[in-house]
Amino acid sequence: MRAATLLQYLVPQKLLSRVVxxxxxxxxxxxxxxxxxxxxxxxxxDMAEAAQPDPRAYPSFNAFFTRAxxxxxxxxxxxDAAILCxxxxxxxxxxRIQAGRILQAKGRTYSVAELLADPDTARPYRDGxxxxxxxxxxxxxRVHMPLDGELLETAHVPGRLFSVAPGPVVDIxxxxxxxxxxxxxxxxxxxxxxxxxxxAMLVSGITTVWSGPEVPPYARTIVKRDxxxxxxxxxxxxxxxxxxxxxxxxxxxxxxxxxxxxxxxxPVKVGAGLGHLSxxxxxxxIPQAGGTGRxx
Numbered sequence: 001m002r003a004a005t006l007l008q009y010l011v012p013q014k015l016l017s018r019v020v021x022x023x024x025x026x027x028x029x030x031x032x033x034x035x036x037x038x039x040x041x042x043x044x045x046d047m048a049e050a051a052q053p054d055p056r057a058y059p060s061f062n063a064f065f066t067r068a069x070x071x072x073x074x075x076x077x078x079x080d081a082a083i084l085c086x087x088x089x090x091x092x093x094x095x096r097i098q099a100g101r102i103l104q105a106k107g108r109t110y111s112v113a114e115l116l117a118d119p120d121t122a123r124p125y126r127d128g129x130x131x132x133x134x135x136x137x138x139x140x141x142r143v144h145m146p147l148d149g150e151l152l153e154t155a156h157v158p159g160r161l162f163s164v165a166p167g168p169v170v171d172i173x174x175x176x177x178x179x180x181x182x183x184x185x186x187x188x189x190x191x192x193x194x195x196x197x198x199x200a201m202l203v204s205g206i207t208t209v210w211s212g213p214e215v216p217p218y219a220r221t222i223v224k225r226d227x228x229x230x231x232x233x234x235x236x237x238x239x240x241x242x243x244x245x246x247x248x249x250x251x252x253x254x255x256x257x258x259x260x261x262x263x264x265x266x267p268v269k270v271g272a273g274l275g276h277l278s279x280x281x282x283x284x285x286i287p288q289a290g291g292t293g294r295x296x
Contacts, residue, residue: 085272144270
């Protein structure tokens with residue numbers, strides 16, 4: 001294991017993330033302009049795609065980091081069974097789920113049940129498909145719907161905040177199932193699907209369009225929220241959430257074929273087609289989650 005990865009086991013991950021959360025919200029002009037300028041230059045951020053292309057116009061670094069794109073900067077591909085990329089970034093892994101296990105990196109897998117923190121809700125995905133997308137600091141940080149769906153349930157799962165950069169993903173076993181995360185369960189026209197937003201080192205927040213800030217506070221136990229019957233239906237390609245700093249999004253479907261040209265480190269954009277759902281085959285819906293935790 002690399003020394004930089006080993007160090008992550010020792011540092012106060014959540015304390016550092018709280019400090020970063022505060023620092024990225026300071027509105028003092030010299031400070032926020034310095035941070036924004038450093039990121040724009042270091043990561044070659046394309047501000048021409050932003051609704052507000054002037055980096056100095058943002059009131060804080062967080063406002064810049066969660067910036068909107070100009071109209072038409074992204075478009076949805078394919079028909080309603082085409083699985084859309086939910087975020088700008090790079091493919092970490094993509095493909096089939098093998099007997100309930102997802103490929104994390106070379107030689108490492110983790111289970112869907114561990115990721116979702118519930119074996120019942122994991123059952124439809126046992127032999128399904130997945131796509132894991134890594135967002136770097138240069139990327140657009142709003143997350144969009146891969147498919148049309150009605151929100152059924154969310155689960156805020158407590159955990160660590162290891163970095164989700166390529167090095168730690170290779171080094172740390174079960175990383176995505178160990179980190180703090182927000183699991184979002186949807187029911188679509190072709191069956192259930194899940195979108196998992198994984199927190200990471202220095203990621204200071206996850207916000208959804210239906211309930212606002214979800215993380216922080218950091219969870220101590222699994223917190224489930226039942227959204228059935230509340231009419232929260234989001235269209236394919238619609239914004240669903242945003243990261244306040246970069247991280248990883250994982251999409252799960254019960255059955256589907258992903259574009260064979262996609263590989264580890266392939267660059268992707270919101271709205272690009274990742275693959276296509278298989279015809280409905282009694283995928284049904286996810287059961288109401290059981291297991292431990294509390295209901296908000």
